[in-house]
Amino acid sequence: MSLALDPAPPREMSARETPARVRPPAVVGEGRRPRPPAPVPLDAVPGTLALLKGLRDNPVATWTRWHFEQPIVHGRNVLGSAAVVSDPAVIRHVLVGNAANYDKGELQRRTLGGGLGTGLLLAEGDQWRAQRRALAPLFSPRHVDGFKRSMVEVADEMVERWARLRDGRRIDIANEMARATLRVLGRTVFSEAMSGPEDRFARVVSAFLESVGQVDPLDILGMPAWLPRLGAARTKPLLRYFEEEVTAILDKRRALLASGAPAPQDLLTLLLAARDPETGAGLSDDDVRANVVTFLIAGHETTSNTLTWALYLLSQHPEERAAVEREVDDLMPEGRVDPGRVDDFVRTRAVLEEAMRLYPPAASITREALGPDTLGTLRVKARTLVIVSPYVLHRHRLLWDAPDHFHPSRFMPENRGGIDRFAFLPFGAGPRVCIAASFALQEAVILLATALRHVRLDHAPGHEVMPVQRITLRSRGGMPMILRRR
Numbered sequence: 001m002s003l004a005l006d007p008a009p010p011r012e013m014s015a016r017e018t019p020a021r022v023r024p025p026a027v028v029g030e031g032r033r034p035r036p037p038a039p040v041p042l043d044a045v046p047g048t049l050a051l052l053k054g055l056r057d058n059p060v061a062t063w064t065r066w067h068f069e070q071p072i073v074h075g076r077n078v079l080g081s082a083a084v085v086s087d088p089a090v091i092r093h094v095l096v097g098n099a100a101n102y103d104k105g106e107l108q109r110r111t112l113g114g115g116l117g118t119g120l121l122l123a124e125g126d127q128w129r130a131q132r133r134a135l136a137p138l139f140s141p142r143h144v145d146g147f148k149r150s151m152v153e154v155a156d157e158m159v160e161r162w163a164r165l166r167d168g169r170r171i172d173i174a175n176e177m178a179r180a181t182l183r184v185l186g187r188t189v190f191s192e193a194m195s196g197p198e199d200r201f202a203r204v205v206s207a208f209l210e211s212v213g214q215v216d217p218l219d220i221l222g223m224p225a226w227l228p229r230l231g232a233a234r235t236k237p238l239l240r241y242f243e244e245e246v247t248a249i250l251d252k253r254r255a256l257l258a259s260g261a262p263a264p265q266d267l268l269t270l271l272l273a274a275r276d277p278e279t280g281a282g283l284s285d286d287d288v289r290a291n292v293v294t295f296l297i298a299g300h301e302t303t304s305n306t307l308t309w310a311l312y313l314l315s316q317h318p319e320e321r322a323a324v325e326r327e328v329d330d331l332m333p334e335g336r337v338d339p340g341r342v343d344d345f346v347r348t349r350a351v352l353e354e355a356m357r358l359y360p361p362a363a364s365i366t367r368e369a370l371g372p373d374t375l376g377t378l379r380v381k382a383r384t385l386v387i388v389s390p391y392v393l394h395r396h397r398l399l400w401d402a403p404d405h406f407h408p409s410r411f412m413p414e415n416r417g418g419i420d421r422f423a424f425l426p427f428g429a430g431p432r433v434c435i436a437a438s439f440a441l442q443e444a445v446i447l448l449a450t451a452l453r454h455v456r457l458d459h460a461p462g463h464e465v466m467p468v469q470r471i472t473l474r475s476r477g478g479m480p481m482i483l484r485r486r
């Protein structure tokens with residue numbers, strides 16, 4: 001979630017420390033390239049009411065020019081004392097060096113808490129440490145590698161379905177990608193599909209994310225939890241559906257395990273067998289359920305939005321699309337991704353990384369200081385909200401050349417070394433880095449390469465593209481595109 005802060009005195013707004021400049025190799029020709037759509041940064045800080053409304057409607061539209069120009073912007077507003085940090089060295093300090101001084105904060109727990117309970121994403125302290133130790137092996141390179149086949153299967157089914165559609169048909173690619181990533185989760189988390197119809201499940205997950213991810217003014221103002229929130233009436237039945245669905249899946253698997261029949265080696269079996277290597281303790285029923293929901297919520301739209309933005313950006317940059325089409329044609333002579341060659345899709349991966357730079361699915365990473373700290377030269381008190389916004393960071397004027405333009409070549413192996421680890425944070429960093437980053441990238445490469453090998457997608461006329469931040473950074477109104485076979 002982004003913040004536009006009250007105007008601080010000029011000294012407060014000025015650069016606190018100049019970060020090491022991490023300039024990717026100069027990129028040329030940006031004048032001729034269309035600028036991907038994004039809200040124009042504000043010239044002035046909005047007043048309290050406008051800020052509350054902005055945070056509810058679309059937090060990424062509340063950033064001011066200063067945020068994209070200053071390494072640190074600190075001030076006070078309705079959220080109390082807050083510092084927006086875009087200095088890679090200071091980010092490293094907050095997320096890694098002094099990570100023990102920060103937790104995720106009350107606002108994040110209130111905004112997301114409803115569905116995710118005590119799952120890994122929101123757990124804190126000892127509970128988080130025990131879960132992270134127990135769950136880390138689920139996403140080990142060996143297990144992630146083992147999921148390649150399911151991912152390729154889902155990608156093949158996606159293009160087979162498209163092959164049955166009329167050439168020139170208009171489809172909502174945001175929906176298509178959401179369906180595909182949910183299927184991947186279905187296969188890798190649960191092996192067999194969910195017990196209910198997949199499309200209904202996809203719709204419920206999407207509606208749930210729409211309502212649960214909206215920042216409620218009452219939460220920002222710190223109002224007690226018993227006060228009814230605007231979206232609560234909509235969220236409750238969705239949550240119930242979720243719980244019933246997940247409980248049914250768990251019961252079925254427990255019965256299977258109890259029968260002694262061989263169980264599929266999916267994330268669910270691993271989750272039920274997971275033990276904290278230090279204490280030997282397994283997860284409680286509630287923790288297993290909370291983590292299944294966490295995987296669905298954290299792993300579904302993040303990946304599908306990345307794919308949606310990548311396909312949109314390619315549709316606006318025919319020369320980039322032609323380059324990546326050459327790669328997939330070369331690497332997929334039979335039309336399928338060879339699981340052994342996923343790492344060879346370097347341009348496909350560069351496109352995905354550049355899409356996540358411009359439209360980071362997790363647009364804000366927020367922390368609350370437990371005790372005082374020094375950020376560069378700024379002293380902050382306990383309870384200060386520290387915001388690392390990948391959306392701001394990835395378009396920061398001090399850190400990137402042509403920050404608002406689409407140039408996948410920045411992420412090609414020969415150039416990538418110039419990018420500071422803490423200037424590009426789609427998956428976060430430090431102990432709470434995304435546990436499934438390699439799973440997500442592998443899945444995205446397989447789905448994007450397969451789509452590009454079989455079809456060409458052009459943005460449909462009449463739809464205006466604008467990123468809107470809910471839990472993830474979505475495209476407002478989906479992403480209608482015209483499908484043509486290659």
Ligand code: HEM
Nearest residue numbers: 120121295298299302303361362426427428432434436440
């Ligand atoms: C492109 C796709 C994805 C992106 C951009 C993404 C991004 C992130 C980010 C930024 C965080 C750190 C949040 C913070 O520090 O406050 C995170 C954490 C997490 N992600 Fe992902 N994620 C993606 C895919 C997935 C998938 C596929 C799964 C599960 C199957 C997943 C599960 C999680 C979990 C459980 C955490 C919490 C880790 C912890 O706190 O220990 N994510 N993700």
